[in-house]
Amino acid sequence: MIQSLVITTGIRRAAELEAKALALSRExxxxxxxxxxxxxxxxxxxxxxxxxxxxxCEKLSLVVDDKELFFHPGLAKLRIKEIQSGKTDQMISAMNLQAGDAVLDCTLGLAADALVASYVVGPAGTVVGLEDAAPVAxxxxxxxxSYTGEKPEILKAMRRITVIPTDHLTxxxxxxxxxxxxxxxxxxxRVAREKSSSMAPLRLFANHNPLSREAVAEAxxxxxxxxxxxxxxGSDEFKRLNFPAVQGGKYSPVAYGIIEKVVP
Structure with a gap:
């Protein structure tokens, strides 16, 4: 985890940004x-x-050496485009997500999964993302x-996500x-699987603790x-955490464990 962090502004229009930077400093x-x-x-x-x-003026970012981490829709934009074309998104399928559903993303990170979920649940739905690294949040x-430059439906999906800086178990x-x-x-x-050097700031803040059985029970x-x-x-985590069903794309390196609630 991060040992020390300071906040500053860009050189351009620094005087205008100072009040906002000071507010973040206090927060x-x-x-x-x-x-x-x-x-x-x-x-x-x-x-x-x-x-x-x-x-x-454009964004808030975290800088480590010459690597800068900031929010961008990334692969979420491509996934939404594929959903629009009728293709199956494996996460959405595992969630059996419907318009109007409420989703709690306990490991928000850069919000790629939350953004796809927000698009699917639509304006009648809810997406809350928890991130225990407050600077990343x-x-x-x-x-x-504040992100711009995307289609209206993607921007609306972004704006609907609520970000809370807290640990998921609490x-x-x-x-x-x-x-x-x-x-x-x-x-x-949490283990920052992205190998890109641009993700170095994220690795510095990442929480490497494994998911606990207590958190799954609360979920x-x-x-x-x-x-x-x-x-x-093929991860042993599915068995350790008692996820009875696992599904995912045939050629995908990742899969999704599912615990389905039995409605009385």
Whole structure:
């Protein structure tokens, strides 16, 4: 996990961004450093920070060395396009997701899965994403609220996602039974499976703890319909966490464990 973090602004229009950066500094309890003409490397060296949160006119990002992590729809956009063309999305199939459903994504990460789910459940549905790394949650929350340049239906799906910076077990324990139709876990995100060097900032913040049986039990209590977990195909985690059904694409390296609620 991250040892130290500071926040600063872009050089352009820094004065306009300062108030917003200061508000984030207070919210996340991290030091604010006035940018001036300093390079990010100079700010890191002077502050001893492992990473810099950078607020620019366009976005909020996390910078480690010369690698920058920020919200973008990525593969979610392609998945939504394939859904629109009538193709099957394996996650949506595993969730048996319907328009109007409420989804709790317990491992939000960069919100790719949450975005696809939000598109499918539509304006009558709900998607809440939990992210225990508060800086990542802030980057994604602001990105979902301000990202532009996509088709209206994708932008609307982004805006409908609620991001909460908290650990999933605590949140689940405080929910009433049957609060969401589907509760979703992607523990693979916690180990930052992406090999791209651009994901280095995410690895710095990633929570590497395995999913607990207690969290799954709470998820079963909270879900009205299903609990779904994404994992490597053939993973022992499906057995360890008592997921009786596993499904996924024939050639996909990942699969989805399913616990279906039995309605009395």
């Amino acid at each position: 996340l309890n991290i030091p604010y450093v006035r940018r001036g003409k300093q390079s990010l490397a100079a700010i890191r060296q002077a502050s001893g920070a492992a990473a810099v949160m950078l607020l620019s 802030s980057v994604v929350r602001l990105g979902l609220q 949140y689940l324990k405080n929910l009433p039974a049957n609060s969401f139709d589907v509760v979703y876990f992607d523990p693979m995100f 079963v209590r909270v879900a009205r319909k299903r609990v779904v977990m994404k994992e490597n195909r």
